[in-house]
Amino acid sequence: MVVIKRLPRYYRYLGELMKQGVNRISSAALSEKMGVTASQIRQDFNCFGGFGQQGYGYNVPNLYAEIGEILGLNHGYSLIIIGAGNMGHALVNYANLEKRGFKVIGIFDNDAKKIGTTIKGIVVSDISKLEDFCKQNTVDIAALSLPRSEVRDIAKRLISAGIKGLWNFSYTEIAVPDDVAIENVHLSDSLMTLSYKITKINEN
Amino acid sequence: MVVIKRLPRYYRYLGELMKQGVNRISSAALSEKMGVTASQIRQDFNCFGGFGQQGYGYNVPNLYAEIGEILGLNHGYSLIIIGAGNMGHALVNYANLEKRGFKVIGIFDNDAKKIGTTIKGIVVSDISKLEDFCKQNTVDIAALSLPRSEVRDIAKRLISAGIKGLWNFSYTEIAVPDDVAIENVHLSDSLMTLSYKITKINEN
């Protein structure tokens, strides 16, 4: 899992290299670029089978594709967004979603003022339609950008509706069964870590 | 640093306990609640000095305050937000900022349509006013919620202006000098990790 967490970063760098037309790279060269050891790079890639070639290095587009596949980006997972507030808006408009092969197919809210409005061509639906929508569409991921107080209840409904992935932006931890994946984006935690670092710097 | 990353989570749980009126907790009880070992909890808290008492456990409000101080939350750090797009909006309205003692004191953008508008009572300023603003105000943190292409340039300006903390939401890594702190929120990375987990679940 510690290796998995590093894959997106590799993916990012390899994508960058591809854009620059670099076709081949050694673990040593990538190591310098990324600020990690060459040993770790080789070790990491080897967890998933040998993507390199002795005496040559790694083929960039090939490695990029392999990592993309490991991450499941080739599946074109579909997303719905629960909560059409500012964060919901930001997510719908988040360009990298599409770039990485994800598709936003629905937005839900419980606010009558928001229901029926359109964000980036997608109509905001009443949250009461959630279960129907999930029956009629394949929904892989639900992004939770709604108030803390409502998130656990909604998560329960989503799991019942068969959704396997929760992307949680609310400041709560949600217990999920083993066959449901969850990723938390705790902005607060990140800001507190930053606060610690600044404090440390100011002390010295 | 690995301990620091865990502090916000402790802080969250302790805040919750306080709300529930719990005044005292043992490492064993907290361990059960949080799903980590009691040993780790004691080890972690001891990195910063003994906050507990043998035979009693930890005093919740006291421990909460101590962790808050370690994280620097008592400083009331001020923030400016660069980029008044959806993410910028979401950040300004992010309730937890205030709750954790942070203050948004400025918003900047380069879009004439946005400049002069008001978000949560704060006027969006022209990005060209950035340096002046930093001279006239103490700015501790800049949140970077602007397009990728502009972020490195702006980061340079912010660092020159003396800002010590960057909270980066753009999908780029930014090199900073030793006396500047940076925290990245890479939504993409988080989504890719989720994608991996879902793929794994679907395989089994």
Add this chain to the structure above:
DNA sequence: TAGATTGTTAATCGATTAACAATC
């Protein structure tokens, strides 16, 4: 005092790095 629970040391575990033989 006796019981509870920490602080802290020692043991274990896992992750990172170094080294080098295999091989392109």
Add this chain to the structure above:
DNA sequence: TAGATTGTTAATCGATTAACAATC
């Protein structure tokens, strides 16, 4: 073939867990 660079094993390092003496 010779040089380069991986794949992989072994060594090191750091983090987690277990254990228990100190002490409230």
